[in-house]
Amino acid sequence: MEIFAIFISAIFVNNIVLAQYLGNCPYLGCSKEKSVALGMGGAVIFVIIVSTFCTWLMQRYVLDPYDLGYLQTIVFIVVIAALVQFVEMFLKKAVPPLYAALGIFLPLITTNCAVMGVAILVQREGFGLLESVIWGAAYSVGFTLALLLMAGIRERLDTCRLPKAMAGTPIALVMAGLMSLAFMGFKGMGH
Numbered sequence: 001m002e003i004f005a006i007f008i009s010a011i012f013v014n015n016i017v018l019a020q021y022l023g024n025c026p027y028l029g030c031s032k033e034k035s036v037a038l039g040m041g042g043a044v045i046f047v048i049i050v051s052t053f054c055t056w057l058m059q060r061y062v063l064d065p066y067d068l069g070y071l072q073t074i075v076f077i078v079v080i081a082a083l084v085q086f087v088e089m090f091l092k093k094a095v096p097p098l099y100a101a102l103g104i105f106l107p108l109i110t111t112n113c114a115v116m117g118v119a120i121l122v123q124r125e126g127f128g129l130l131e132s133v134i135w136g137a138a139y140s141v142g143f144t145l146a147l148l149l150m151a152g153i154r155e156r157l158d159t160c161r162l163p164k165a166m167a168g169t170p171i172a173l174v175m176a177g178l179m180s181l182a183f184m185g186f187k188g189m190g191h
Helices: 002-013 024-029 034-063 069-094 096-105 107-111 113-125 129-157 169-190
Strands: none
Touching (some): 002 169, 024 096, 024 129, 069 096, 129 169
């Protein structure tokens, strides 16, 4: 039951994008089309799960035993960057259209604060390895859900007549704020 609670909390109550405001760059940049949003979400899910696993091991078996906690940020960035390189090479070979559609946002997963935030939050919470990976998976699913919802809204907005001043980024920011307010309604579920 606790695993279910972790999943619900991370996806809805503490959504990494809509409640904790991490990962906004790819959230706004890759949410113009559902297919691109799904591809970015899949890449982020993979990177967050594997980086959570790897950074947890690095923290427990290298940084903590040798009192190197001050290197946490640097080590985590190196681990995340290596994983993103792997994802980038895979997509370039296996799914070239998705690789092209993600463009600059794919290498930016390395500096996506949602990925780094999850790695650090897991350490702060003091979860075990399995809980950490589940937490990371849930947060990344929440990220993907927010991305897909925003992509659906933005695709619908493309068919609407908007004032010129609101077209593009301004309406995306308004919608992001409204989605964040809507997800605040889940806060009561966390208690």
